Amino acid sequence: MKSSHSTSSGECVEVARSVPEVVAIRDSEVPHVQPVLRVSPRSRTAFTDSRR
Numbered sequence: 001m002k003s004s005h006s007t008s009s010g011e012c013v014e015v016a017r018s019v020p021e022v023v024a025i026r027d028s029e030v031p032h033v034q035p036v037l038r039v040s041p042r043s044r045t046a047f048t049d050s051r052r
Contacts, residue, residue, distance in 0.1 A: 017041070
């Protein structure tokens, strides 16, 4: 899923939720690199809720 806050040049992070217990997050400018950050769905929700 691509961020709704992406710039016109496509700079953003991508989030993958293909494994139930893991949310993988990476920089979309270097998609060939493995996900840089892996967190639990609960941790991701807590983080995004704290940013609102």
